[in-house]
Amino acid sequence: MTRPTLVRGGGDPVTVFAHGFGGGIADTRPYASGVDGTKVFYTARAHDGIPVDEFGYGPLAEDLRNVADAASATRAFGVSMGAGALTHLLEHTPQRFDRLVFFLPAVLDVPRGEAARAVLASLREAIAADDHAALTDAILAEIPESVRGTPSATAYARIRAETLLMPSLAGLIEILAEQVAVTDLSSLSRVSAPALVIACTDDAAHPEAVARQLAETLPEGRLEILGGTDAVWTRRDRLRALISEFLNEDDTL
Structure with missing residues (x-):
């Protein structure tokens, strides 16, 4: 395709x-x-x-x-x-x-490793719940605290959360995490x-x-x-x- x-x-x-x-x-x-x-x-x-x-x-x-x-x-x-x-x-x-x-x-x-899996797990839980706010917070948690409150960081987290919640990506983070x-x-x-x-x-x-x-x-x-x-x-x-x-x-x- x-x-x-x-x-x-x-x-x-x-x-x-x-x-x-x-x-x-x-x-x-x-x-x-x-x-x-x-x-x-x-x-x-x-x-x-x-x-x-x-x-x-x-x-x-x-x-x-x-x-x-x-x-x-x-x-x-x-x-x-x-x-x-x-x-x-x-x-x-x-x-x-x-x-x-x-x-x-x-x-x-x-x-x-365990640390990387923990990061992905926090994303998976919010995705599974179809919770945009929780997912945005999980993405923001990955961003360094020194820039977390900036407009660019907030916009990035919001847009990425929208993408991750697309039905076409459902279940795919689990596949990638195991490979x-x-x-x-x-x-x-x-x-x-x-x-x-x-x-x-x-x-x-x-x-x-x-x-x-x-x-x-x-x-x-x-x-x-x-x-x-x-x-x-x-x-x-x-x-x-x-x-x-x-x-x-x-x-x-």
Whole structure:
């Protein structure tokens, strides 16, 4: 099935952007603000309101591959769930892209730990109760206290809660929570593309250890730790600069 996409910019290189669970195109667009060439954003399956028969990192990787192939993308960016889809794709086709960015990877070949499961459990309970207010509060609880009361944080939590309560996403967070992104971590050692892995400290849902292991496994992996989870909110300029500078590098030089 063709995924809903948004294309901005033009020319080479072509970069595809994969969002996280409960997110969408609006979440990945800010990361591409300084990226050269053509930027292709898409909505992952079930996030467009259409129920699906299959969900998980395998089907999500298939969506990513189809969008990338249709756009002739040579570079890829994935955040959280999107990073998992990207690693799954690379497990089977390690040479598909020539430059990669993984932002807040959540899981590799080992199931999520207790802290990550606790974060997901709080979301699942509110989703199961179809309680928008409780779900919004659960999402806000993930946001650092220093920025939790800001209008941007409140708007983010409200919009994400609306997305997570879509009927098409019912039950899917449970499926994703039990899966690993790759079955054979050593397969990623065949990825020759330069890769940037970005993490934050003290992020229970996206452990720094996962990002560190991914960067160490990828032969051309580079790890960047932004600091605490508030860095996503307070150091956005630095985050966008990291992404654009890395993706704008010319591998032919």
